[in-house]
Amino acid sequence: xxxxxxxxxxxxxxxxxxxxxxxxxxxxxxxxxxxxxxxxxxxxxxxxxxxxxxxxxxxxxxxxxxxxxxxxxxxxxxxxxxxxxxxxxxxxxxxxxxxxxxxxxxxxxxxxxxxxxxxxxxxxxxxxxxxxxxxxxxxxxxxxxxxxxxxxxxxxxxxxxxxxxxxxxxxxxxxxxxxxxxxxxxxxxxxxxxxxxxxxx
Numbered sequence: 001x002x003x004x005x006x007x008x009x010x011x012x013x014x015x016x017x018x019x020x021x022x023x024x025x026x027x028x029x030x031x032x033x034x035x036x037x038x039x040x041x042x043x044x045x046x047x048x049x050x051x052x053x054x055x056x057x058x059x060x061x062x063x064x065x066x067x068x069x070x071x072x073x074x075x076x077x078x079x080x081x082x083x084x085x086x087x088x089x090x091x092x093x094x095x096x097x098x099x100x101x102x103x104x105x106x107x108x109x110x111x112x113x114x115x116x117x118x119x120x121x122x123x124x125x126x127x128x129x130x131x132x133x134x135x136x137x138x139x140x141x142x143x144x145x146x147x148x149x150x151x152x153x154x155x156x157x158x159x160x161x162x163x164x165x166x167x168x169x170x171x172x173x174x175x176x177x178x179x180x181x182x183x184x185x186x187x188x189x190x191x192x193x194x195x196x197x198x199x200x201x
Contacts (some may be wrong), residue, residue, distance in 0.1 A: 081141065082182050089140050090186060092131065093179050096142075099128045100177070143178035143189045145171050154178055156188040166194035 103124050110117045135141070143154055150157060150169050157173055166172050171191045178189030 007173075042122065045156070083184060085138055086181060086184075086186065089138070089179070089181055091133075093187060096128065096131050097177060099124050099131070103128065139182040140186070141180050143180060144174055145178075145189055145191065146174050147171065151191050154180070154185060154188060155191050157193045158190045159192045160195045161192045162197045163194040164197055168194055168196050170194045 065093070103121065106117060106121050106124075112118075138173050144153060145151075148171050150171055155171065155178065159173070161172055163170075163172055168192070172194045173192030174189060175192065176187075176190040179186040
């Protein structure tokens with residue numbers, strides 16, 4: 001083969017090899033870029049997922065706080081509605097108790113023998129009944145715990161009384177009736193509580 005032809009063939013082979021080498025390098029570069037892009041995208045996705053989770057947590061906390069505030073305001077509104085008449089009720093309690101005392105001080109003999117006293121007694125009874133009805137309508141209840149066990153939530157012990165018949169801690173005397181409005185104490189009942197008789201030699 002002529003030397004010139006061999007040289008041309010060798011040159012073409014070298015060009016082809018160089019071209020293939022460049023192609024491989026280009027492919028490697030593109031592959032590296034693709035890997036880098038995929039890694040970058042994965043990192044961005046991870047970061048976005050973390051941000052989404054954080055925002056979701058913040059949203060849930062805000063919703064929970066809003067619900068707690070709503071419930072608290074609802075309770076306060078209900079309490080305001082239920083106990084708005086507390087001050088007025090305390091004043092009416094004294095009126096009702098005066099009616100009870102007046103009625104108790106009118107003897108049966110006076111009622112039976114005196115028409116005027118009988119009419120007054122009937123008027124007191126009707127007024128008392130109307131007041132009690134109004135109290136009940138507004139959640140106000142009278143506490144007259146004779147015979148019940150002493151309860152420090154509703155009763156105030158004024159005196160201890162020795163008793164052979166009542167068990168210790170039982171209320172044997174009501175000095176002043178108590179009152180509650182719904183589940184809140186307006187005034188404790190003042191009571192005398194039984195205790196065991198003292199031992200005598």
